[in-house]
Amino acid sequence: MSTEDRLTIRPTRRPLVGHVAPPGSKSITNRALLLAGLARGVSHLTGALKSDDTRYMADALRAMGVTVEEPDETSFRVTASGELRPPAGPLFLGNAGTATRFLTAAVALGRGRYVIDGDEHMRKRPIKPLVDALRRLGVEVAAPTGCPPVTVDATGRFAADRVVIDAGLSSQYVSALLMAGACAREPFEIELAGSEIGARGYIDLTLAAMRAFGATISQPSPSIWRVEPTGYAATDYHVEPDASAATYLWAADVLTGGAIDIGTPAAAFTQPDAMAHAVIASFPRMPGVIDGSQMQDAVPTLAVLAAFNETPVRFVGISNLRVKECDRIRALSTGLNAIRRGLATEDGDDLVVAADPALAGQRLPAAIDTFADHRIAMSFALAGLRIEGITILDPNCVAKTYPGYWDALASLGVGLERG
Numbered sequence: 001m002s003t004e005d006r007l008t009i010r011p012t013r014r015p016l017v018g019h020v021a022p023p024g025s026k027s028i029t030n031r032a033l034l035l036a037g038l039a040r041g042v043s044h045l046t047g048a049l050k051s052d053d054t055r056y057m058a059d060a061l062r063a064m065g066v067t068v069e070e071p072d073e074t075s076f077r078v079t080a081s082g083e084l085r086p087p088a089g090p091l092f093l094g095n096a097g098t099a100t101r102f103l104t105a106a107v108a109l110g111r112g113r114y115v116i117d118g119d120e121h122m123r124k125r126p127i128k129p130l131v132d133a134l135r136r137l138g139v140e141v142a143a144p145t146g147c148p149p150v151t152v153d154a155t156g157r158f159a160a161d162r163v164v165i166d167a168g169l170s171s172q173y174v175s176a177l178l179m180a181g182a183c184a185r186e187p188f189e190i191e192l193a194g195s196e197i198g199a200r201g202y203i204d205l206t207l208a209a210m211r212a213f214g215a216t217i218s219q220p221s222p223s224i225w226r227v228e229p230t231g232y233a234a235t236d237y238h239v240e241p242d243a244s245a246a247t248y249l250w251a252a253d254v255l256t257g258g259a260i261d262i263g264t265p266a267a268a269f270t271q272p273d274a275m276a277h278a279v280i281a282s283f284p285r286m287p288g289v290i291d292g293s294q295m296q297d298a299v300p301t302l303a304v305l306a307a308f309n310e311t312p313v314r315f316v317g318i319s320n321l322r323v324k325e326c327d328r329i330r331a332l333s334t335g336l337n338a339i340r341r342g343l344a345t346e347d348g349d350d351l352v353v354a355a356d357p358a359l360a361g362q363r364l365p366a367a368i369d370t371f372a373d374h375r376i377a378m379s380f381a382l383a384g385l386r387i388e389g390i391t392i393l394d395p396n397c398v399a400k401t402y403p404g405y406w407d408a409l410a411s412l413g414v415g416l417e418r419g
């Protein structure tokens with residue numbers, strides 16, 4: 001392993017104080033990029049995230065004939081014809097779940113062959129429910145493993161005007177169908193199989209972005225959405241900061257008794273992970289049971305914070321953390337137990353964190369395997385603020401959604417040692 005592949009955090013002896021703005025929201029940037037790519041005309045996106053996940057989306061759109069320019073570090077100018085042309089080769093989307101799922105549905109209304117592929121992690125993340133739904137809509141789709149690569153042979157239309165989808169594994173399947181739906185020829189209905197869906201807030205983000213690009217959606221019942229066949233209108237769109245990224249800064253603040261100003265009040269976020277702010281604010285008296293289903297990407301942050309809580313915390317409603325960038329329940333229990341054996345237990349799909357405020361100030365050398373998962377890297381860095389000897393392996397994986405994370409910690413005075 002090269003020295004670039006490990007980063008040791010030096011515990012901070014003083015409260016972290018300063019101003020650090022999280023980057024633009026990954027979820028909203030990738031929605032806005034796609035919708036701008038499906039619109040006819042020129043859209044300007046500001047406040048956007050530039051990271052691996054959004055680069056994969058932008059490059060995929062470019063490969064399909066959309067002009068995506070980058071006037072500055074937080075803006076995109078997207079010029080599109082309203083059609084995604086078949087690319088010359090497979091679209092490689094790394095481990096970007098949003099780009100992979102959203103594009104799979106969007107290209108199903110293109111004309112020709114599109115191959116959606118990703119890295120070895122993405123090739124283990126399920127997409128079968130979305131593929132099956134597209135097949136029921138008459139689209140020729142093949143995904144032999146139930147995960148990418150996905151080959152779509154599209155004819156420009158859906159053969160049916162409604163589809164039922166099981167979104168138990170990922171809400172992104174519903175968001176993908178909703179965004180594609182406005183480009184169908186007829187009004188299009190999407191119904192959830194079962195009323196449960198993790199992180200419904202992501203569907204609300206999708207609807208808000210679609211409406212900003214001119215779509216009309218109604219909701220005849222909590223589990224049915226009707227999308228009118230309006231297509232999309234190019235527009236100027238501002239992306240709010242990333243709430244999941246904000247959770248690390250909120251947690252760093254309470255862990256060090258600091259005063260970190262992230263520039264956006266928690267109540268101003270529209271993303272689901274902003275719900276984690278109230279839980280973080282309750283530290284060191286976090287609740288005994290935390291339902292992570294509606295703020296899934298914040299669970300790694302909360303789980304590492306829980307290690308320093310006054311009382312144990314059980315995380316429930318998190319089963320689909322097993323099919324994120326890695327099996328996050330396993331990665332969290334592995335990392336916490338590497339710090340101190342017995343600190344975390346997997347109980348079925350629950351994660352139980354045995355809190356121990358006395359961890360703070362100790363030297364407990366641990367090399368944290370991040371499993372190439374940005375959120376595992378970013379959350380375990382929080383442990384390093386209070387415990388001496390925490391080394392993050394593969395720290396550059398934060399580039400998926402927050403390339404400036406280590407610089408942000410350094411700007412607050414956190415000591416970081418490469419190698």
Ligand SMILES: O=C(O)C1=C[C@@H](OP(=O)(O)O)[C@@H](O)[C@H](O)C1
Pocket residue numbers: 026027028097098169170171172173175198199202296297320
């Ligand atoms: O729609 C979105 O932008 C997202 C939905 C969630 O995924 P699932 O719907 O797969 O749970 C979340 O974990 C992911 O980071 C972003």
Ligand SMILES: C=C(OP(=O)(O)O)C(=O)O
Pocket residue numbers: 095096097098099297324325375401
């Ligand atoms: C689950 C995540 O990402 P995605 O599904 O978009 O790859 C995440 O960012 O935590």
